[in-house]
Amino acid sequence: MKMTTLAALTAALVLAGCSRGADKAPPPSGNASAATVQANAAFAATLPLAEPQGFEDAKRGLIARPTGKILAADGSVITDFDAFGFVTGDAPPTVNPSLWRQAKLNAQAGLFKVVDGVYQLRGFDIGNMTLIEGRTGWIVVDALTCRETAAAALAFARQHLGQKRVTALLFSHSHIDHFGGALGVLSPEQVKGGVPVIASAGFIEEATSENVLVGTAMGRRSGYQFGKNLERSAGGLVDTGLGKGVGYGSFGILAPTDLITQPSEERTLDGVRFVFHNVPGAEAPAEMSFSVPSLKLYGGAENLAQTMHNLLPVRGAKVRDALRWAGYLQAALDELGDAEVYVGQHNWPVWGHERIVEFITRHRDVYKYTHDQTVRLINAGLTPAEIADQIRLPKSLQAYFGTRGYYGDLRHNVKAVYQFYLGAYDGNPAxxxxxxxxxxxxxxxxxxxxxxxxxxxxxxxxxxxxxxxxxxxxxxxxxxxxxxxxxxxxxxxxxxxxxxxxxxxxxxxxxxxxxxxxxxGPPKRGIDRAGLIDVLAQTPIERFLEAMAAGLNGPAAEGKDFKINLVLTDTRESYVLWIENAVLHHKRAAPAADANATLTLTQGFFVRMMAGTAGAKDMLTSDEIKVSGSRIDLIRFLGLIDKAPGTFPIVTR
Structure with missing residues (x-):
């Protein structure tokens, strides 16, 4: 019974792409055909690829470059600072020359001084860690993806800037590459001791629930989006558009102590006045940008990056609202004040008020143009594929490197706008x-x-x-x-x-x-949940139960009427789970007297089960779990919940 419990419940939760010990992909052919060489040469002729401003900006303020590797506890490599050393010189025939330019810009890893009192750590992970100097220490904006990269980045900063403490932590939004390294920046004890953690309304709910229901599929597909298993070479992974690669290590989270709930709110953190702007429901369900007037600094979170973004990621997600996104960027222009420097949580900064205005304006208009022209052609009766093949950005937007499609893609975004309004069906009854x-x-x-x-x-x-x-x-x-x-x-x-x-x-x-x-062939192993235990500990039990319901094998459950009590002893929570009409329901309630069985355990043990760190021996010997009632019925109930290993084929069936 207890092995079945483990197998069933560990199927209930995954976050996208969190496996470390992944299969290595066979190498690509590495040979560009004559047609590919010709296509890339023609593409290069359409853009001023030698334009120097981006390279000047990406290198500006460099203090020091890291070397070597960031390792996980098991010795596996999370970040290798030398892995992309081949990204130099002219584009090889196996890489689009515009993407090669972006890859070279993102290869500028290190500690950078942005302006007096503001520093960034770039290249330690896919995102940036921004440090703002307060009266007594560092105000940290975003904590990267995992504990290891965050701790390494902060240690590198202290090595070169001095041993300052962290006096506040800000989460720009609810995606794991911006909060997953929280425990490498602050401990829960420091937060309990009064160090503020600031985020926007809904952050913890969105951060812990994202990918729960369809995380297995998202995780599988995210390996495609980020090229996780590809070799680092001119024939393989050269970039992700937002940075070099994702840090797959130990993931954690800290619950915010202060939420931004209004469109704009002010806070003074360690003597520094911040103006926060709440911008949910565009790039992320919970997101905030900010201004620091005394530093003439604007932080754009991830509504802005040095690339067109996704309205629908290749890995999958809920479709994003292009019109709302454009509206937030217009608001950013209105809120900009006399800002002289923009920092983002990916890529490199922009200096100069006029250049910042241009940067935001171009991004605003990319999303607005994509939205408006897609809607125009929807109303003309065109299908998603037809619209994607027809729409071209105006030359003023095509020529601007900061909004080219290195991470998002216009054709994919067009289909996202169509789906946002009309769904995936194109109207043709066939x-x-x-x-x-x-x-x-x-x-x-x-x-x-x-x-x-x-x-x-x-x-x-x-x-x-x-x-x-x-x-x-x-x-x-x-x-x-x-x-x-x-x-x-x-x-x-x-x-x-x-x-x-x-x-x-x-x-x-x-x-x-x-x-x-x-x-x-597809990967031999699915997602490793062990690194998620610190995130799972903050996840409401209801999210797990919703995922269990989504894993119920409906045909096999037809005619079944099991009722199970779930009791968490340490949190004093109690749930009743029951199957009705081949649907698994749950409610928070006292144990039902007519339940087939009662599963009693601690929340901590439940979380370890979700992470896969509680094995069969633990379940047989632990005093944190017990079963009363019919063990056979509990086995049958749990046996109805499918376990999805996350290794399904995509390009074959």
Whole structure:
């Protein structure tokens, strides 16, 4: 019974992409075709790639560069400061030249002085840690992704700036790459001792609940978006658009002690006056930007970065509101005052009031143009694919490097706007009830005259540089027969070329990861939950129970009427779980007298189960858990909850 309990409950929660010991992908071909070389050369001719301002800004204020590696407790490498040393010089033929420029800019890792009293640590993780000097110590803006990178960054700053204490911690928004390293910055005891933790309303709810319900799928797909398992090379991972790579270590969180709930609120932290601006529901469900008038500083959180952002990430998420996003950026212009420096929580700063105004204006207009023109073409009857192929930004926005699609992509964002208003269905009744992908693939391949003919047509398209059509044909061939190794290799080579010409890092990483999995198969291991234990401890029990309900195997549960009590002894919480009409419900209530069984345990043990750190021996011997009632019924109940390992195939079936 207790092994079943562990298996079932650990399936209830994951956060996207949190595995450290991941499978290494087979290397890409590393060979750019003649068509790819020509396409990248033509692309380079359209942009002033040697424009020096970005390089000056990315290097400005450098105090020191880190060397070596940041390691996890088990010795695995979280950050290798030398891994991207190959990102120098002119773009190789296997990388879009515009993305190569962004990769070189993001490769500027180190401690930087922004202005007097303001410093940034960049390149330790995908995001930035910003330090603002207070009267007695550092006010830290964002804590990176994991404890290890945050602690290393702060130690590096103290090495060069002095042993100052942290006097406040600000979370700009509710994504884990900005709060996951909190315990590397402050301890819970320091917070209890009075060090303030500031965030916007809804932060802890959003930070702990994001990805709970569909975290397994998001985690699997995030490996594509960030190229997590790709080798660091000119034929593999070169950048993520927002930074070099994500720090996959030990994740934690600290509950805010002070919430920003109004559109604008002021706080004085360690003698420094901040004006916070609440901007929820655009880039993140809970987010805030800020101004420091005395320093003429504006902090844009992640509504602003040195790249177009995602309205719908490749990994998946709830669709973001482009119109609200543009509105917040107009508000930022109105709130800017006499600011002379912008800092973001990704990429590098912008100096000079006029340049900051231009930066915000261009971002505002990218999202507004994308929104308005997509809606115009929706009303003209065009489908998402048609709109994505038709919309082009005006030249004034295309030519601005700060809003090019290194992380987000215009074509993907267009589809997000369409989905935001009309959903994924394009209105064509033929698409109301299409065949499943494998069955459709088999029929298309048969219609083409068999796999050999379809593959021959794909080879012709590949040879002509028509990679989109080659991918379409080969996708059907591989779905129809996943064992067709020749088709898999040709599709992998096709994805290589699509990756080599992609300006968006998220597209490049997705194509190259797909190619690697065609050659080597999906990952052997799913997400490692052990590093999440400090985040799970802050997660409301209801989120776990909602995820359990979403894991219930409906067909298997039909006709079942189990009722289970869940009692948490240390928090004195009690829940009743029951199945009705093949749906798992829960409510906070006293144990039901007619329950089939009662599972009694501590919240701490429950969290360790979620993290996978409580093993079978612990469950057999621990005095933190006991079962009363029918153990057989509890086994049957838990056996109805599917365990999703997160290793499902994506490019084959």
């Amino acid at each position: 698409h109301l009830d299409p065949l499943p992908p494998v069955e459709m693939a088999r029929r298309y391949v048969a219609l083409a005259g068999g796999a050999d003919k379809a593959q021959a047509a794909a080879q012709t398209a590949f040879d002509q540089g028509d990679y989109r059509w080659a991918a379409e044909l080969l996708n059907h061939v591989v779905f129809a027969d996943a064992g067709n190794q020749a088709a898999r290799e040709l599709l992998a080579r096709t994805y290589d070329q699509l990756g080599y010409v992609a300006e968006a890092s998220t597209w490049r990483n997705s194509y190259l990861t797909a190619a690697a999995e065609l050659r080597g």
